[in-house]
Amino acid sequence: MNFELDQDQQMLADSVRRYLADNYDFESRKKIIASPEGFNEQTWAAFAETGLLGLAFSEEHGGFGGTAVGMMSVMEALGEFLVVEPFLPTVLASRLVAKLGSGEQRDALIPGVIGGEIKMALAHSEGPARFNTAYVGARAERSGNGWKLSGAKQVVYGGAVADRFIVSARTSGDTTGTEGISLFLVDANAAGLKRTAYRTLDNQRAVDLAFDGLELGADALLGAEGGGFAALEEAIDFGIAMLCAEASGAVRSANDDTLEYIKTRKQFGQPIGSFQALQHRMVDMFVTQEQLKSMQYLVCSRIDTATDPRERSRIASAAKIKTADSCRHISQESVQLHGGMGMTEELKVSHTFRRLTIISQQLGDADYHLQRFAQLSS
Amino acid sequence: MDLNYTPEELAFRDEVRAWLRENLPAELRAKVDSYQELSRDELLRWQKILAAKGWAAPAWPEEWGGPGWNATQRYIFEEECGFAGAPPLLPFGLSMCAPVLMKFGTPEQKQRFLPRILNAEDFWCQGYSEPGSGSDLASLKTRAVRDGDHYVVNGQKIWTTLAQHADWIFCLVRTDPNTPIRQEGISFLLIDMKTPGITVRPLILMDGGHEVNEVFFDDVRVPVENLVHEEGKGWTVAKFLLGHERLNTGRVGISKRELAHLKEMAAERPDNQGGTMMEDVRFRDRMSRLEIELMALEITNLRFLDQMRGGRPPGAEVSMLKIRGTEIQQGLTELMMQAAGNQAAAFKITQDDGAAQIDPLTSRLAARYANFRKTSIYAGSNEIQRNIIAKATLGL
Numbered sequence: 001m002n003f004e005l006d007q008d009q010q011m012l013a014d015s016v017r018r019y020l021a022d023n024y025d026f027e028s029r030k031k032i033i034a035s036p037e038g039f040n041e042q043t044w045a046a047f048a049e050t051g052l053l054g055l056a057f058s059e060e061h062g063g064f065g066g067t068a069v070g071m072m073s074v075m076e077a078l079g080e081f082l083v084v085e086p087f088l089p090t091v092l093a094s095r096l097v098a099k100l101g102s103g104e105q106r107d108a109l110i111p112g113v114i115g116g117e118i119k120m121a122l123a124h125s126e127g128p129a130r131f132n133t134a135y136v137g138a139r140a141e142r143s144g145n146g147w148k149l150s151g152a153k154q155v156v157y158g159g160a161v162a163d164r165f166i167v168s169a170r171t172s173g174d175t176t177g178t179e180g181i182s183l184f185l186v187d188a189n190a191a192g193l194k195r196t197a198y199r200t201l202d203n204q205r206a207v208d209l210a211f212d213g214l215e216l217g218a219d220a221l222l223g224a225e226g227g228g229f230a231a232l233e234e235a236i237d238f239g240i241a242m243l244c245a246e247a248s249g250a251v252r253s254a255n256d257d258t259l260e261y262i263k264t265r266k267q268f269g270q271p272i273g274s275f276q277a278l279q280h281r282m283v284d285m286f287v288t289q290e291q292l293k294s295m296q297y298l299v300c301s302r303i304d305t306a307t308d309p310r311e312r313s314r315i316a317s318a319a320k321i322k323t324a325d326s327c328r329h330i331s332q333e334s335v336q337l338h339g340g341m342g343m344t345e346e347l348k349v350s351h352t353f354r355r356l357t358i359i360s361q362q363l364g365d366a367d368y369h370l371q372r373f374a375q376l377s378s
Numbered sequence: 379m380d381l382n383y384t385p386e387e388l389a390f391r392d393e394v395r396a397w398l399r400e401n402l403p404a405e406l407r408a409k410v411d412s413y414q415e416l417s418r419d420e421l422l423r424w425q426k427i428l429a430a431k432g433w434a435a436p437a438w439p440e441e442w443g444g445p446g447w448n449a450t451q452r453y454i455f456e457e458e459c460g461f462a463g464a465p466p467l468l469p470f471g472l473s474m475c476a477p478v479l480m481k482f483g484t485p486e487q488k489q490r491f492l493p494r495i496l497n498a499e500d501f502w503c504q505g506y507s508e509p510g511s512g513s514d515l516a517s518l519k520t521r522a523v524r525d526g527d528h529y530v531v532n533g534q535k536i537w538t539t540l541a542q543h544a545d546w547i548f549c550l551v552r553t554d555p556n557t558p559i560r561q562e563g564i565s566f567l568l569i570d571m572k573t574p575g576i577t578v579r580p581l582i583l584m585d586g587g588h589e590v591n592e593v594f595f596d597d598v599r600v601p602v603e604n605l606v607h608e609e610g611k612g613w614t615v616a617k618f619l620l621g622h623e624r625l626n627t628g629r630v631g632i633s634k635r636e637l638a639h640l641k642e643m644a645a646e647r648p649d650n651q652g653g654t655m656m657e658d659v660r661f662r663d664r665m666s667r668l669e670i671e672l673m674a675l676e677i678t679n680l681r682f683l684d685q686m687r688g689g690r691p692p693g694a695e696v697s698m699l700k701i702r703g704t705e706i707q708q709g710l711t712e713l714m715m716q717a718a719g720n721q722a723a724a725f726k727i728t729q730d731d732g733a734a735q736i737d738p739l740t741s742r743l744a745a746r747y748a749n750f751r752k753t754s755i756y757a758g759s760n761e762i763q764r765n766i767i768a769k770a771t772l773g774l
Contacts, residue, residue, distance in 0.1 A: 001380060001381060003379055003680075006379075069379050259772055263774065279764065279765070279768035279774050280765075286695075286772060291702065294677035295673070297381060297677055298381060298674070298677050301379060301380065301381040301382075318666075321667065370662075370666055371659075373666050378656070
């Protein structure tokens with residue numbers, strides 16, 4: 001047993017942190033989130049240049065990683081600096097291409113993703129679904145040689161700047177059945193794809209998609225017809241491991257900011273950090289941070305080595321419960337300990353609050369995963 | 379990063395597990411498993427079995443009879459013992475007095491006491507807390523006055539665990555009441571419990587159990603050769619002890635066993651809807667959250683071990699093992715009591731109670747819940763642990 005990162009992983013994580021420290025400080029980020037697209041081309045180009053975008057793929061697919069453990073330090077750094085560029089959406093969608101795609105599909109997309117020219121997003125969630133992975137109301141029918149898609153998708157993270165979507169649609173079965181879910185590659189500029197972008201609480205951008213009789217070629221189908229559910233579950237479990245690591249970085253940032261604040265803010269002639277009522281709360285925040293970090297190690301390590309999908313999903317759900325609870329604890333307490341200043345946009349901690357609040361919901365909230373964890377434990 | 383044990387570590391775990399299966403007496407295991415009190419002889423019997431194997435003192439150096447294990451092996455051993463339902467090894471001799479003697483004792487003291495501690499010939503207890511000195515230990519008042527070749531000790535200790543069984547007590551006493559810094563007037567004394575002038579009075583806890591005592595000292599004469607380290611340097615000894623062997627305070631192995639136990643109960647006991655407690659969503663979710671916290675705590679514990687092994691011993695942050703570990707232990711006892719529903723009202727049914735319908739184990743659950751409130755109070759209350767982290771780790 002060892003907790004050391006291998007040298008390459010450590011070097012990459014360090015270079016990402018250095019880049020973000022130099023180029024993604026609070027003031028720079030402010031400009032990015034105020035821009036209409038909420039996206040910075042230079043950041044993305046730097047991600048490609050440092051090799052970050054290749055980290056999501058194994059060597060066989062032209063990348064140089066593909067493991068959760070290999071990516072977790074990067075996700076921590078993105079969490080620490082509250083990066084809004086859609087790294088995780090691109091990773092989740094393009095890994096599905098690597099996993100399910102034909103040789104042509106992979107060649108058409110993965111080198112472009114690694115090079116930073118193609119951004120992707122996973123358009124799966126729908127309004128009535130809440131977090132149920134099996135819920136797919138969108139339909140796909142055969143049409144000539146190809147397909148015709150009708151339906152709607154909601155809160156697609158990364159959708160505002162995505163070049164290519166993976167859209168889930170049902171080719172058979174009931175709306176909540178695990179069989180009959182198919183995945184399709186859809187160009188963002190496809191005629192008949194209505195895309196509505198909006199800001200999310202954490203200053204990222206999401207889109208809603210609507211499509212009615214959207215025509216696709218035969219080569220749009222990704223993987224086997226009707227067999228998308230297992231791959232979606234795997235992608236979500238991987239995404240949870242990444243979110244856990246991102247939350248871990250954001251939590252550390254909130255805690256560092258809060259500790260610094262209570263050491264310097266003076267009331268009644270002394271730093272407020274000298275009051276035991278605040279000290280003990282700060283310690284509880286620190287314990288939460290370390291327990292979350294442990295959960296991050298556990299889930300990333302198990303995601304990489306699990307052979308049984310049920311066990312993999314069980315650990316992922318456990319990690320998401322821990323992540324959601326930790327996000328809530330730290331976001332609420334860090335603002336409270338900052339007092340009124342914690343409420344303002346002027347301090348980073350309020351932005352960390354916003355991201356942590358979204359992470360706790362993203363890919364399933366604690367209640368959803370408690371239910372899933374119990375089902376998978378029995 | 380690899381969170382799996384190495385093949386060597388797995389082989390070690392299997393060896394320990396197999397040995398425990400063969401050598402842990404069924405009747406001891408059954409008692410531990412059903413939450414019954416263990417007698418003095420039962421506690422010592424288990425330690426003697428381990429001593430014969432050479433495993434009674436995992437943390438001791440080989441020269442004094444330790445097995446020569448590294449930190450990971452010690453952790454695995456501890457965890458396997460906990461999981462198997464082995465009786466606890468009492469820390470007072472093995473992991474408190476002994477390390478102090480190894481560090482500060484004279485050659486004569488080591489020769490005299492260490493082998494007897496190892497082989498469970500002496501039963502030790504700890505004389506630290508006093509009625510007026512709990513968390514603020516340095517305010518202790520028990521006096522020791524030099525009189526020729528003896529110290530004469532007067533005063534009172536409290537919360538003395540299992541003093542009713544003890545042959546010896548190690549005590550912090552005040553040898554100089556007039557030092558400007560109160561920590562400087564304290565000394566560390568070993569006292570034979572059979573010495574005239576010692577009275578042990580039981581303090582019965584709210585679960586009806588006799589675990590702790592008050593110990594009174596009335597002109598108790600202690601030979602000066604029983605002083606450990608120098609006179610007035612007792613605080614140094616106490617601090618050394620506080621920093622020693624803190625990596626087992628999470629009690630992960632025991633909590634894993636109790637979690638398995640809780641799940642068995644939840645699968646059997648009725649809920650209010652004709653199903654089992656396992657199907658009661660509110661109950662199940664609380665149980666899941668405890669399980670997840672325990673998963674994380676195990677990794678946290680292993681991370682500290684890893685730092686230790688890498689030559690970077692963790693600091694005050696290990697106090698979090700005690701905080702979270704005890705919260706988990708308490709949570710488990712609370713959920714067990716809850717799983718029993720209205721039957722949990724019964725208090726320690728025995729055979730004398732005749733045809734009671736409630737089984738004895740169920741009738742111990744509420745008592746155990748009450749008893750476990752102690753865990754967040756003893757060994758440095760969880761508030762003191764938070765003070766330690768706040769000061770030493772966070773710099774507050």
